[in-house]
Amino acid sequence: MPMSDWFLTTGSGSAAPARVFCFPYAGGDPRVYLGWQPHLGGDAEIVGMCPPGRGRRAAERSSSIEELIDGAAAAIAAETDRDARPIYLFGHSLGGLVAFEVARRLRGLPALRHLVASGISAPALLPSRRIRELAALQGRAFAEALRFFGGIPPEVLADQEVLDLLLPGLIAEFRMAVGYCYRAAAPLDVNVSLIVGRDDPHVGPDQLRPWRDECHTRPACHWADGDHFYFDPQPSAVVTLLRDLVRADQYVELI
Numbered sequence: 001m002p003m004s005d006w007f008l009t010t011g012s013g014s015a016a017p018a019r020v021f022c023f024p025y026a027g028g029d030p031r032v033y034l035g036w037q038p039h040l041g042g043d044a045e046i047v048g049m050c051p052p053g054r055g056r057r058a059a060e061r062s063s064s065i066e067e068l069i070d071g072a073a074a075a076i077a078a079e080t081d082r083d084a085r086p087i088y089l090f091g092h093s094l095g096g097l098v099a100f101e102v103a104r105r106l107r108g109l110p111a112l113r114h115l116v117a118s119g120i121s122a123p124a125l126l127p128s129r130r131i132r133e134l135a136a137l138q139g140r141a142f143a144e145a146l147r148f149f150g151g152i153p154p155e156v157l158a159d160q161e162v163l164d165l166l167l168p169g170l171i172a173e174f175r176m177a178v179g180y181c182y183r184a185a186a187p188l189d190v191n192v193s194l195i196v197g198r199d200d201p202h203v204g205p206d207q208l209r210p211w212r213d214e215c216h217t218r219p220a221c222h223w224a225d226g227d228h229f230y231f232d233p234q235p236s237a238v239v240t241l242l243r244d245l246v247r248a249d250q251y252v253e254l255i
Helices: 065-082 094-105 129-135 141-148 159-176 205-214 234-253
Strands: 021-025 043-047 088-093 112-118 190-199 220-224
Touching: 021 094, 065 094, 065 159, 088 094, 088 234, 094 112, 094 159, 112 234, 129 141, 129 159, 141 159, 190 205, 190 234, 220 234
Parallel strands: 021 043, 021 088, 088 112, 112 190, 190 220
Antiparallel strands: none
16 A cells, blocks of 8 residues: 655665654755665664655645644554554654644554654744744845755855745745644653754754653753754764664563
8 A cells, every 4th residue: 555645765664663754844855854764774764754845745735834734643643554663753843843743643642652853942932033033034035034044055045046946935834834823732641852953043952941841751852963954964963863762662662
């Protein structure tokens, strides 16, 4: 049975005992995560989440962040019914927020083992003032303000034709993020790990502290060398964390 259009894999991890569903950041290509598969080897299969507006779904668009979250949660739940391997959720930046809300919607799903939120403030603090201000901008002003986060190479910023192709989708995703409305709910039962670049200008200890309120068990916080996109081009910090989490769970099951 084929996988949903929501999912991308390399196929090389299909025999692994666990899966990691990876949610992209605003404007991010979920295929980036597929490059992590060799680092995880046979420990887990990387599954890139392909939301509307990305890759082969470029012609689609979610009307709201709630619709995006609901669709992703439903797709993972259906896929888990088909394939009951343990699952882990990973998301960076906006993807981390989406992964958190998906974890909320998957409460009680036996296969769900862990949430890893990367480069994202506690949900209760979102959307931040900077994100709201950025989402109100257009064109070159938006592109220049985006320098704060990094992720857009200088040569892209200097190429107006490329920007004209890239910016509409990016602006739409930032505006969708501004539509997020945090709602208090019972803390997550699954364990949560946080990972952030030490030089991330957007997320620091003050932004991470309220994550404690979202989890039954205090979240583990990991600091990686680098800025907001600490895993580009070297993802060793995050893939090592993912591999360790999966292996620890497998060890517990064996004993």
